[in-house]
Amino acid sequence: MPKRTVLDPQGQTIHHALSGLGYGAITDVRQGKFFVLNLDGWSRDEAQKQLEKISKEVLTNPVIEEYRFEIVD
Amino acid sequence: MPKRTVLDPQGQTIHHALSGLGYGAITDVRQGKFFVLNLDGWSRDEAQKQLEKISKEVLTNPVIEEYRFEIVD
Incomplete structure (x- = not known):
């Protein structure tokens, strides 16, 4: 998976989508x-x-x- | 990951590449x-x-x- 120091646009997009669906308890998503x-x-x-x-x-x-x-x- | 019954072209490509590099002991690759x-x-x-x-x-x-x-x- 991407190193912590590397941007993960796919993970960010999913995080954003989940926030939009009301899943505020999810504070970060990384994809690998x-x-x-x-x-x-x-x-x-x-x-x-x-x-x-x-x-x-x-x-x-x-x-x-x-x-x-x-x-x- | 893709179901067993679903083709996995990425996995197949990697399997093929590894075979070409001499890794004959690898008999299957699936990517997820x-x-x-x-x-x-x-x-x-x-x-x-x-x-x-x-x-x-x-x-x-x-x-x-x-x-x-x-x-x-």
């Missing part, structure tokens, strides 16, 4: 994306290493986005 | 989006009820998308 990858053939350690690399080099723009991932059996 | 909402002034029960409504009526298209949410203190 996620990916579900099916893996086959990697050990947990190998998956950890490869996903770190894929997250950094393929799935995110590390200048403006932060990421985290979890491995689920 | 998420929202982080800051709440102020709702009880947990109230938040549960309102978020169910917001998820269904504002944040997703229930024809093609499924959703889940969690409330974190």
Whole structure:
């Protein structure tokens, strides 16, 4: 998702829309994306290493986005 | 995220790109989006009820998308 210091116009638009619908209790909205990858053939350690690399080099723009991932059996 | 029965061209494109980079262990990719909402002034029960409504009526298209949410203190 966008780093805290990066503007998030989509989140702001949704926040504004929700305020307009009367949801005043919502004080901030941030939007991000996620990916579900099916893996086959990697050990947990190998998956950890490869996903770190894929997250950094393929799935995110590390200048403006932060990421985290979890491995689920 | 898109329902299982709905095509996910973004996920397919990323899957294809990862295969091209040699990540053959990745057998499927699905892309979805998420929202982080800051709440102020709702009880947990109230938040549960309102978020169910917001998820269904504002944040997703229930024809093609499924959703889940969690409330974190």
